[in-house]
Amino acid sequence: MIQRGRALRAQIAAVKRELAKLEELRPGSLSRQYTVCGSAGCRCKATPPQKHGPYNHLSYTRKGKGGTRLINKSDLPAVRAALASYTRLRNLVDRWIDLATQLSDLKRQLRGAGDKPTKRA
Secondary structure (H helix, E strand, C coil): CHHHHHHHHHHHHHHHHHHHHCCCCCCCEEEEEEECCCCCCCHHHCCCCCCEEEEEEEEEEECCEEEEEEECHHHHHHHHHHHHHHHHHHHHHHHHHHHHHHHHHHHHHHHHCCCCCCCCC
8 A cells, every 4th residue: 555655646746747847828718700790781791691700719717707808810829729738737637636635545544554443322
């Protein structure tokens, strides 16, 4: 069991090293949207309609508040990289929590190995 504890600590240290490598972070998701304007004679009102766009929108929720941002085509690679980094962050934190929980359970088992069960009244 002691070796298992060392292995868990080594895995946690590896997760921490990976977390330190992350740079720009951005929660949310990208979508491509088309719009219809308010001009009466516009092509977007024709049959069939030719909507305006596509426009790249970033939708996100942070601290309980949602928002959207219009993303320029030139900024797409950086935004996509930041979104991927954020997803990586979330996955690494989940992994860290799983490993820490296993380590905590192992410690409890080791402490409890010398204890004798007590009778309940």
